[in-house]
Each structure stands twice: as structure tokens, then as C-alpha cells.
Amino acid sequence: MLQGLHHPIESTFGSQTSQDTFSQTDPYLQLHQIHKTFGRFTALSNINLEVRRGEFVCLLGPSGCGKTTLLRIIAGLEEPDRGHIWQAGQDITALPPSQRDFGIVFQSYALFPNLTAAQNIAYGLVNAGIPKAKREERVAQLLALVGLSEFGAKYPAQLSGGQQQRIALARALALSPGLLLLDEPLSALDAQVRANLRGEIVQLQKRLGVTTVMVTHDQLEALTMADRIVVMDRGSIVQVGTPIEIYQQPQTPFVARFIGVMNFLPGVLESSEQARCQDYRLQVSNPKAIPVGSLVTLAIRPEDIRVGACASVNTLEAAVLRFEFLGAVYRLWLRVGDGLELLLDLSVQEARQAQIQRDRPLLIQLPPEHIHLFETQP
Amino acid sequence: MTSVSRDRSLGSLGLAVSQASVTRKPTREDWLQRGLILLVALWLLVSVVLPLGQILSRSLVNSNGEWVGLANYRTYFTTPGLAISMRNTLWVSFTSTLISVGLGFGYSYALTRTCMPLKGLMRLLVMLPLYLPSLAQAIGLIYLFGNQGLVSTGLFGLLPEWRIGLYGPTGIILGESLYCLPQAVLILSTALLLADARLYEASLALRTPPWRTFCTVTLPGIRFGLVSAIFVCFTLVFTDFGVPKVVGGNYNVLATDIYKQVIGQQNLVMGATISVLMLVPTVIAFVVDRLVQQRQVALVGSRVVPYRPRPNPWLDWAAFGFCGLVAGAILAVLGALVVASLVRVWPYQLTLSLRHYNLNAAPGGGYPAYWNSLRMSAYTAIFGTVVVFVSAYLVEKSRQWPKLRSLIYFASTLPVALPGLVLGLAYIFFFNTPSWGGIPNPFHGLYSSMSLLVICNIVHFYTVSFLTASTALKQLDPEFEAVGSCLGVPFYRTFWRVTTPLCLPAILQIGTFFFVQAMVTVSAVIFLYPPNLRLASVAVVNMDDAGNIASAAAMSTLIVLTSLGIQLLYWAATTRLRRWSQAWKER
Numbered sequence: 001m002l003q004g005l006h007h008p009i010e011s012t013f014g015s016q017t018s019q020d021t022f023s024q025t026d027p028y029l030q031l032h033q034i035h036k037t038f039g040r041f042t043a044l045s046n047i048n049l050e051v052r053r054g055e056f057v058c059l060l061g062p063s064g065c066g067k068t069t070l071l072r073i074i075a076g077l078e079e080p081d082r083g084h085i086w087q088a089g090q091d092i093t094a095l096p097p098s099q100r101d102f103g104i105v106f107q108s109y110a111l112f113p114n115l116t117a118a119q120n121i122a123y124g125l126v127n128a129g130i131p132k133a134k135r136e137e138r139v140a141q142l143l144a145l146v147g148l149s150e151f152g153a154k155y156p157a158q159l160s161g162g163q164q165q166r167i168a169l170a171r172a173l174a175l176s177p178g179l180l181l182l183d184e185p186l187s188a189l190d191a192q193v194r195a196n197l198r199g200e201i202v203q204l205q206k207r208l209g210v211t212t213v214m215v216t217h218d219q220l221e222a223l224t225m226a227d228r229i230v231v232m233d234r235g236s237i238v239q240v241g242t243p244i245e246i247y248q249q250p251q252t253p254f255v256a257r258f259i260g261v262m263n264f265l266p267g268v269l270e271s272s273e274q275a276r277c278q279d280y281r282l283q284v285s286n287p288k289a290i291p292v293g294s295l296v297t298l299a300i301r302p303e304d305i306r307v308g309a310c311a312s313v314n315t316l317e318a319a320v321l322r323f324e325f326l327g328a329v330y331r332l333w334l335r336v337g338d339g340l341e342l343l344l345d346l347s348v349q350e351a352r353q354a355q356i357q358r359d360r361p362l363l364i365q366l367p368p369e370h371i372h373l374f375e376t377q378p
Numbered sequence: 379m380t381s382v383s384r385d386r387s388l389g390s391l392g393l394a395v396s397q398a399s400v401t402r403k404p405t406r407e408d409w410l411q412r413g414l415i416l417l418v419a420l421w422l423l424v425s426v427v428l429p430l431g432q433i434l435s436r437s438l439v440n441s442n443g444e445w446v447g448l449a450n451y452r453t454y455f456t457t458p459g460l461a462i463s464m465r466n467t468l469w470v471s472f473t474s475t476l477i478s479v480g481l482g483f484g485y486s487y488a489l490t491r492t493c494m495p496l497k498g499l500m501r502l503l504v505m506l507p508l509y510l511p512s513l514a515q516a517i518g519l520i521y522l523f524g525n526q527g528l529v530s531t532g533l534f535g536l537l538p539e540w541r542i543g544l545y546g547p548t549g550i551i552l553g554e555s556l557y558c559l560p561q562a563v564l565i566l567s568t569a570l571l572l573a574d575a576r577l578y579e580a581s582l583a584l585r586t587p588p589w590r591t592f593c594t595v596t597l598p599g600i601r602f603g604l605v606s607a608i609f610v611c612f613t614l615v616f617t618d619f620g621v622p623k624v625v626g627g628n629y630n631v632l633a634t635d636i637y638k639q640v641i642g643q644q645n646l647v648m649g650a651t652i653s654v655l656m657l658v659p660t661v662i663a664f665v666v667d668r669l670v671q672q673r674q675v676a677l678v679g680s681r682v683v684p685y686r687p688r689p690n691p692w693l694d695w696a697a698f699g700f701c702g703l704v705a706g707a708i709l710a711v712l713g714a715l716v717v718a719s720l721v722r723v724w725p726y727q728l729t730l731s732l733r734h735y736n737l738n739a740a741p742g743g744g745y746p747a748y749w750n751s752l753r754m755s756a757y758t759a760i761f762g763t764v765v766v767f768v769s770a771y772l773v774e775k776s777r778q779w780p781k782l783r784s785l786i787y788f789a790s791t792l793p794v795a796l797p798g799l800v801l802g803l804a805y806i807f808f809f810n811t812p813s814w815g816g817i818p819n820p821f822h823g824l825y826s827s828m829s830l831l832v833i834c835n836i837v838h839f840y841t842v843s844f845l846t847a848s849t850a851l852k853q854l855d856p857e858f859e860a861v862g863s864c865l866g867v868p869f870y871r872t873f874w875r876v877t878t879p880l881c882l883p884a885i886l887q888i889g890t891f892f893f894v895q896a897m898v899t900v901s902a903v904i905f906l907y908p909p910n911l912r913l914a915s916v917a918v919v920n921m922d923d924a925g926n927i928a929s930a931a932a933m934s935t936l937i938v939l940t941s942l943g944i945q946l947l948y949w950a951a952t953t954r955l956r957r958w959s960q961a962w963k964e965r
């Protein structure tokens with residue numbers, strides 16, 4: 001869909017605001033101790049974040065955690081109560097949106113219904129004082145960039161959701177901003193279109209090299225699109241990392257629960273390398289050096305549990321309560337002992353080998369390197 | 379808590395970071411918006427708040443301007459004639475409200491819940507009373523039930539006579555019931571349309587008998603609408619001047635009392651006192667209506683499946699019969715008015731003649747008055763629409779000075795609680811005062827001018843227009859303004875290129891409303907028009923006063939034709955507009 005690979009448009013991105021003091025290695029966008037309240041409600045507290053040039057960062061978190069608010073603060077549409085924002089080495093905290101260098105796509109797209117797609121894209125160009133011929137050329141470029149060359153004369157209502165989304169993207173890119181802000185750009189689309197556009201947006205972003213901050217509450221979107229994910233909860237950042245880091249090394253139970261599926265087992269740390277859950281002693285690794293005797297939560301992903309008694313440590317006997325066929329995998333509901341319940345994902349092949357049946361005991365192993373250990377907050 | 383910048387210090391940028399916030403300096407656009415907001419606030423202060431304050435304070439002083447506390451009110455309630463009119467007003471308001479809400483409910487039910495034939499026509503007919511002054515309604519009644527009326531004389535002697543004793547409470551109640559009917563139908567049919575079909579389906583599935591469905595689903599569903607209709611009708615009757623003026627006879631009500639005190643006896647103090655009393659029910663209605671509105675919003679929040687009536691011959695024809703009777707009554711009154719204006723001498727010489735349209739020979743100002751009314755209505759429509767739309771835009775879309783904006787919103791909803799007579803009197807007090815204790819009144823120059831008439835009309839019909847505009851603006855995507863400012867486009871450009879075109883239907887509706895209302899209103903302007911600026915609707919009063927009822931009917935007919943004409947223009951314009959905007963509305 002996104003043709004026109006070597007477009008003149010591409011070279012213009014992100015090259016406007018470089019200043020003498022600003023070197024290419026410094027972070028492009030920097031938030032320092034951003035704080036925002038609405039009346040008595042604290043929407044954001046102590047937000048620190050750095051985004052490198054050309055990076056694709058996703059703000060991920062549950063509804064109402066302040067993602068949109070943070071994005072709007074970056075755009076200048078809301079003013080923070082405290083804190084500073086630098087973009088390309090310049091303190092932009094006090095600048096109104098019109099004097100900042102960014103393009104934004106809203107969740108609703110906010111395309112002007114009484115203007116055609118082309119007029120929508122040209123909306124900001126008219127004011128930038130670009131002559132008409134140049135403007136038309138640029139609109140044509142942008143339409144080609146998002147693969148909608150033939151649709152310039154259509155009104156937004158005559159376009160499909162995905163097409164509207166791309167027009168909104170083109171409008172945001174029209175002034176060649178150094179920073180692209182996307183607020184849940186895909187949430188209004190149906191699953192199929194969404195999956196397609198995910199790839200397209202990332203491709204486009206990488207080709208243009210435009211630094212991008214995207215808001216989403218969809219973990220799949222964040223995992224597949226982002227260079228780095230910023231996980232937020234109740235107005236704070238809880239973890240920042242690459243998708244793999246976030247998935248494999250969640251720093252808090254919240255992150256572990258929010259991204260992917262996770263089993264949680266309550267227990268007590270008996271020695272520095274061993275925890276007890278009910279009647280079972282399990283080997284764990286304790287990189288955070290949680291003090292012995294603490295109440296802890298053990299977490300393990302369903303796909304990390306092994307079947308069969310091939311290893312000696314952490315092998316348990318489980319009863320299969322029920323199972324579901326999910327296409328590529330089977331998901332099993334297991335019970336260990338009296339009250340420990342676990343989910344287990346098995347590939348179809350493994351399931352066949354293990355001869356899964358209801359009410360038949362099954363030996364499982366919890367590899368210590370896959371068990372995440374969290375101190376339980378009293 | 380992990381964050382990237384904790385270990386990597388900001389020192390690399392060589393910037394000292396202070397904890398204090400950096401407040402944004404307002405841009406030139408921000409200042410422009412603030413300036414406009416201040417202008418709107420000033421406008422509401424001068425046109426609504428200060429005049430209202432004058433009415434209140436004038437009722438507490440005597441004619442020499444000395445403070446007398448509540449003495450004026452004591453005088454009012456101890457003067458037997460005056461106190462009786464309070465009772466009279468309550469009685470006619472109560473009865474007329476009962477009749478018009480009752481009829482209005484039946485009519486709305488027929489329009490929304492049955493499959494009766496000619497629905498579109500019926501919907502149009504019931505709205506006719508909106509297009510004529512209330513006193514024209516009463517003049518129509520005179521031609522039916524007056525001494526020489528068509529019905530009173532039994533079709534001029536063909537049938538036995540039937541005299542209902544029009545002059546007095548009977549006439550007032552008849553006229554007011556018709557006058558309020560469109561309002562009741564508008565409110566109640568909207569409420570009935572909001573009903574959720576699923577509730578009815580559930581009720582049907584549970585084999586609930588129809589009467590029980592009516593009591594447990596229909597009535598609770600429209601209770602807010604019902605409350606609202608009752609209050610609106612009650613205030614309309616309570617404050618109306620036209621009908622009692624023409625058919626009230628010796629039956630005094632508050633509105634005619636104010637008129638008599640101010641025009642007849644030049645007793646402005648007593649006028650102010652009665653005005654404040656008249657404000658009591660309107661203010662209660664205002665408060666109740668706001669409460670009801672808040673509740674209703676919560677109710678409509680979820681998406682409803684609209685109710686679709688099923689054919690039911692008995693119900694449909696009964697509904698048709700009922701609506702036919704009501705619409706027939708409306709048509710009969712209007713028809714009597716028009717026919718009477720066209721015959722030579724009612725009821726003796728029933729040949730057609732245009733002699734009553736020689737209005738220049740009649741008292742009241744003749745065609746120049748009509749022309750003045752046209753001009754006044756046009757100005758009201760143009761300036762009123764601009765003022766209303768711009769202020770609604772600032773209230774809804776600006777982000778400057780939130781407190782002042784919500785004050786403006788409140789002040790914009792206030793005028794609905796001000797009866798026309800009270801507003802007119804308040805304007806006399808405020809604009810006719812050359813100075814207050816040495817401070818000259820900068821607005822004194824407006825007194826006796828066309829501008830003041832236009833301002834008064836704009837304020838009189840401000841609230842409905844403002845709420846229409848604000849509803850239309852609320853329906854637009856709140857991010858439109860954000861998109862504009864992110865793309866560096868000034869707000870006024872987005873206002874002109876996007877907001878205004880998208881709101882054009884509402885803008886036209888507001889303009890039409892202003893025009894028609896300004897054309898038919900009497901109460902707001904009757905104290906304010908200067909001798910060199912007579913007005914058509916006031917001329918009707920004067921002609922009626924002079925006993926020249928035929929000319930009054932002729933002038934009323936002209937007014938009806940004009941306002942219906944404007945309404946037709948509006949329909950034509952919106953049809954064109956719809957075709958033009960189809961491209962961006964539908965696929």
C-alpha cells in the first residue's frame with residue numbers, strides 16, 4: 001500500500017529544528033518530572049522519559065491511566081502543572097501548539113467533514129504560506145505516500161475507516177514534523193484493517209525516520225509496533241523497555257498481568273533461592289535480593305511451564321480440570337494440590353505427545369529461570 | 379518504578395532544571411479570544427444583568443427614588459383590585475396549562491405512537507399559532523365567539539345562537555390554550571420520540587395489557603417532558619399580555635395590570651413591583667427546567683432503539699379524529715381572522731374587499747409600522763444570530779477563562795425567565811436613566827432607537843437560540859479546534875472554514891426563529907417603541923383599542939403571512955443546503 005519509496009518528502013523530516021547545542025546523540029524528546037492534576041485528581045505524577053531520534057515509542061496502559069493526557073502535554077494542548085519538556089534541545093514547555101514541531105492524529109481522526117481529503121491534508125499548508133502550486137504537489141505526494149492517490153476529491157464520509165485514518169496521518173505529516181504523535185490511531189477500526197495498518201504505519205515511520213509517540217491500550221499493538229514500550233499505571237510510568245524486555249522481565253506484577261497471560265502463585269521466601277507455595281517448595285532465582293521470610297508472589301507464563309518429568313527441580317503433579325483448543329495451542333486449566341491453579345499453553349504437537357485427558361494426572365515442571373519473583377505488598 | 383532518565387542525568391544538556399512550572403504566555407490568539415469573551419460578558423451585563431437589577435431595585439423605592447423597603451408590595455396586596463388579579467392570573471394559567479398540556483399530550487401521542495393518516499399535515503397545522511401574535515389569536519376568537527361572532531350568532535342566524543361569554547376568563551383560557559399548544563406538542567412529542575422500543579417489546583413479551591404498559595412504560599418515560607411542558611405553558615400564560623388585552627374584558631391579570639400601571643397611570647414603581655411578582659413563577663420554572671434537563675441528559679445517555687408504531691385501525695382513526703378536531707379549531711380561529719380581514723363589513727356585508735388593508739387610514743401607524751417591523755425583524759435575525767453563535771462558540775470551544783465562560787453560559791440561559799413586559803420595563807429603567815448620581819449612562823443614547831428594539835428582541839429570545847447553537851456546537855468533534863491549532867491555523871480560520879459551515883443548519887434555524895419571534899412579539903417592545911418607530915404588532919393593539927378590529931385582523935394577517943413566508947424560505951434554504959451538504963454527510 002505504501003508506495004513511492006524514494007520520495008523527496010522523506011529527506012525533509014526531522015531536519016528543521018536542529019540547533020547548535022544539540023547533537024545527534026542527545027535524546028530528541030525529553031520529559032522531566034511532568035506533573036498534572038485536574039482539580040483534586042492527579043492525572044500524571046513525576047513522569048520522566050527520553051525518546052531518541054527516529055524511535056517509535058508506545059505509551060501503553062489501562063483506560064484512564066493518563067496516556068492521552070501525557071500525549072496532549074507533549075503537543076501543548078494541555079499545560080503541565082510542573083515539569084519541563086525539551087524537543088531537539090529546546091525547552092518547549094511554554095510554547096503553544098502552533099509554535100511546536102509535531103503532527104498529531106487523534107483517536108477520532110477529527111477530519112473536517114466539509115472538506116475533501118485533499119483539502120484536509122492541505123489545511124495546515126495554506127497557513128504556512130506555501131504557494132498554491134507547491135501545495136498541490138505536496139498534497140499529491142502525501143496522498144501517494146499513504147496510498148490514496150485517487151481519493152483526494154472524496155469527502156471523509158465517503159472513505160472507509162482505514163482510509164480516513166491514513167488521510168489523518170497524511171494531514172499530520174503534511175508540515176514534515178520532527179515528531180509524530182498518535183492517539184490510539186487504530187482503535188476505531190475492525191480487527192483485519194487494524195492488523196494491516198499496524199505494519200504499514202511502522203514501515204512508514206521507519207522510512208521517514210520520524211520520531212513517533214503512540215498511545216495505545218492494546219498490548220498486541222504495542223508489542224508489534226514499538227521500539228520501546230512505556231507502561232503506565234494510574235498516572236505514573238511503571239516500566240520502560242523494549243517489547244521483549246517488557247514481556248520477559250516485567251518489573252512489577254502489574255506489568256506482568258497487563259501484558260500477556262501470567263500465572264500468579266502466593267508464597268513465602270524460605271531461603272534466598274527457595275520459596276514455599278502451600279505445601280510445595282520451589283526453586284527460584286532472586287535477582288532483586290528480596291529478604292528471606294518475605295511474602296512473595298511467584299509468576300510464570302503459561303507457555304513457560306514444561307510438561308513431563310524430564311528435570312528434577314520444581315516438578316509437580318497436576319490435575320487437568322479442563323482444556324480449550326485455541327488453534328495453534330491448547331490452553332489447559334490445572335490444579336496442583338488443594339488450591340494452586342495454573343494455566344498452561346501447549347502446542348498441538350506437545351499436547352498429542354502428552355496425551356492430555358481430563359482428570360488424568362499430569363507432571364509439570366516450573367523452570368526456575370522462568371519464574372518471576374515479586375515481593376507481595378502488604 | 380523504573381524510568382529512563384533517573385540514572386542518565388539531564389546534565390548532558392547543560393540545563394538547570396527548576397521545579398517551578400513554566401507558565402505559558404498567552405499568545406495573540408489567546409488575547410483575541412479573551413477580548414471576545416470580555417465583549418460577550420459586557421454585552422450580557424448591559425443587556426441582561428443590569429436592567430434586571432434595575433427592576434428589582436425600583437420595586438423597593440418610591441416614585442421619588444427614596445428607599446421604602448417592601449412597602450410597594452404591601453400596597454399591592456392591600457389594594458383589592460390589584461390583589462384579585464393575582465388570583466385571576468393563577469386561575470387562568472392553571473386552567474389553560476391543564477387544557478393545552480392535555481390536548482398537547484393527545485396530539486403528540488397521535489403524532490408519535492399511531493399510524494394515523496396525514497401525519498405531516500397535522501404536524502404543520504398544530505404549529506400555526508407560533509406564527510401569529512397571541513392577540514391575533516384572540517381577535518380570531520372574537521370573530522367566532524364575540525358579540526357578532528360566527529358561532530355566537532349561529533352562523534349568522536342559520537342555527538340557534540350559542541353565546542359562551544367570551545370576554546373574561548373563558549376567552550382568555552380559550553386563547554391561551556391555543557397559543558400554548560404548539561409548545562406543549564413540541565416538548566411532549568420530543569419526549570415521546572425518545573422512548574426505547576425495547577421496553578415496549580419487553581412489555582409485550584411479558585403479556586402486559588396496554589393500559590398497564592401505558593402507566594408503567596409510557597408515562598414514566600415522558601415524565602420529565604411532562605414537567606417541562608407544564609412549566610413552559612404555565613409561564614407562557616402567566617406572562618402573556620396579548621390575549622387578556624383583547625378578550626379579557628374587565629377580568630384583570632398581572633400582565634394587563636403592568637400595562638395599565640405603566641401606560642395608563644405612568645406608575646412605574648407599581649409596574650416594577652408587579653413585574654417582580656411576575657418573575658416568581660418564571661424563576662421557579664427556570665430552576666425546575668434546569669434540574670429536569672440535567673436528569674434527562676443522564677436518561678438519554680445510552681443508545682435507544684426508536685419506537686415504531688404499528689397500524690391499529692381503531693386507534694389510528696380515533697387519533698385522526700382527535701387531531702382533526704384540534705387542528706380544525708386552530709384553522710377556524712386563523713381562518714376567521716383572515717376572512718374577517720377580507721370582507722366588507724362583518725357580519726352584514728360579506729362581500730370580499732381589500733378595504734381593511736388600507737391600513738394607513740387606521741390608527742397604529744399603517745404600512746410604515748409594518749415596514750419598521752420587517753426591518754426590526756431582519757436586524758434581529760442578522761445581529762441576533764451572529765451574537766448568539768459567536769458567544770456559544772466561545773463558551774463551548776474556547777479554553778480561556780473557564781470561570782467567566784461558565785458565568786456567560788448561565789447569564790445566557792437567564793433571559794428565558796424574563797417575560798417580555800418585564801424586560802421592556804427593565805429597559806426603560808436602565809436605558810432611560812441619563813445618569814446615576816453623577817455617573818453618566820453611556821447607553822442612554824440607545825433609548826428610543828431601533829437599536830434598542832433590536833437588542834431587546836435579541837435578549838427576549840436569546841436563551842432558546844443560544845441553546846440551539848450550543849447543542850449544534852457540542853455535536854462537533856471537540857478535536858477540530860485542536861487540529862487547527864496543531865497545524866498552526868488560527869482559530870478564527872477554523873471557525874470560518876469548518877465550524878460555521880458545519881453549523882449552517884442551526885444558524886439558519888436561529889435566524890428564522892429570531893425573525894418570526896421579533897415579527898409577532900408585542901410584550902417586549904410595547905413599552906419601548908418611540909412614536910416615530912411604530913411597529914406592526916403594536917399597531918394591532920392600538921387598532922383593537924380604537925375598536926377597529928377589522929384593521930387589526932388585516933394587520934395580523936399580514937404578520938402571519940410574513941412569518942409563514944420566512945418559514946417557507948427557511949425550508950427551501952435547508953432543502954438546498956441538505957442537497958449541497960449531502961456529499962459530506964452520507965456515503
Ligand SMILES: Nc1ncnc2c1ncn2[C@@H]1O[C@H](COP(=O)(O)OP(=O)(O)OP(=O)(O)O)[C@@H](O)[C@H]1O
Pocket residue numbers: 038041043061062063064065066067068069070217
Ligand atoms: N479535562 C479533564 N478534566 C478532568 N479530568 C480529566 C480531564 N482529562 C482527563 N481527565 C482524567 O484524567 C485521567 C486520565 O485521562 P486520559 O484521557 O489521559 O486517560 P487515557 O489513559 O488516555 O485513557 P483511555 O485509554 O480511556 O483513553 C482520567 O481519569 C480522566 O478522567
Ligand SMILES: [Mg+2]
Pocket residue numbers: 067068069
Ligand atoms: Mg485516551
